[in-house]
Amino acid sequence: MSNIKPETFNFKSVKGISTKQLDEHYKLYIGYVNALNKIWNTPYIPGNYTDSNPTYSAMRSLKLGETYSLNGVKLHELYFQNMTGGNNAPQGPLLNAIKNQFSSYDNFISYLTNVGLSMRGWAILSIDSMDNKLHIIGSDLHDTGAVWISCPILVMDVYEHAYFMDFGTDRRKYISTFIQNINWDILNNRFKKYISSMQSMNIKPYRYCPLGYFQ
Numbered sequence: 360m361s362n363i364k365p366e367t368f369n370f371k372s373v374k375g376i377s378t379k380q381l382d383e384h385y386k387l388y389i390g391y392v393n394a395l396n397k398i399w400n401t402p403y404i405p406g407n408y409t410d411s412n413p414t415y416s417a418m419r420s421l422k423l424g425e426t427y428s429l430n431g432v433k434l435h436e437l438y439f440q441n442m443t444g445g446n447n448a449p450q451g452p453l454l455n456a457i458k459n460q461f462s463s464y465d466n467f468i469s470y471l472t473n474v475g476l477s478m479r480g481w482a483i484l485s486i487d488s489m490d491n492k493l494h495i496i497g498s499d500l501h502d503t504g505a506v507w508i509s510c511p512i513l514v515m516d517v518y519e520h521a522y523f524m525d526f527g528t529d530r531r532k533y534i535s536t537f538i539q540n541i542n543w544d545i546l547n548n549r550f551k552k553y554i555s556s557m558q559s560m561n562i563k564p565y566r567y568c569p570l571g572y573f574q
């Protein structure tokens with residue numbers, strides 16, 4: 360029995376984005392949680408899937424709904440976490456890694472902003488297991504452009520539903536406001552957890568997988 364519970368977030372700590380905007384966004388997240396529970400509580404009964412095909416079928420609808428809602432839950436939790444709670448001064452080992460890899464903090468912010476302006480869904484700073492380096496991944500939908508075995512460090516929602524009530528079409532202003540709300544303690548904790556888990560398992564880049572499938 361799947362009973363995923365929605366997380367709660369401290370929206371009062373967010374500056375420059377209204378409670379109304381955040382509360383409406385949170386409702387979408389609740390919808391993804393509910394859809395995921397519904398899908399994961401759907402038993403597999405062969406007789407319900409006698410016409411499976413990649414154009415239109417019950418199984419296709421189930422599987423598309425599953426990846427969309429599952430990624431929707433994960434990405435929104437990571438997003439709401441890393442934009443709440445304060446601790447907004449860029450700092451820590453992640454900042455050093457960003458400076459090393461993207462030449463400067465300002466260059467990184469410019470890159471992140473342009474990815475955010477270019478995509479329809481998400482801009483995600485992620486460490487990829489291919490090379491253990493930071494990459495800014497762009498995604499148009501929750502389940503389009505998603506990368507497997509890659510660890511999200513900073514997640515930015517750029518769907519219009521994330522900002523349109525407050526910013527209208529001015530996505531650049533929303534992105535700038537979001538960046539000012541980034542919680543660097545959360546980011547550094549994610550970064551340090553990835554590094555320590557890699558070290559403790561003595562796993563080389565590209566061979567990283569928590570379940571050891573590639574060992």
Ligand SMILES: [Fe+2]
Nearest residue numbers: 516518520521
């Ligand atoms: Fe969203």
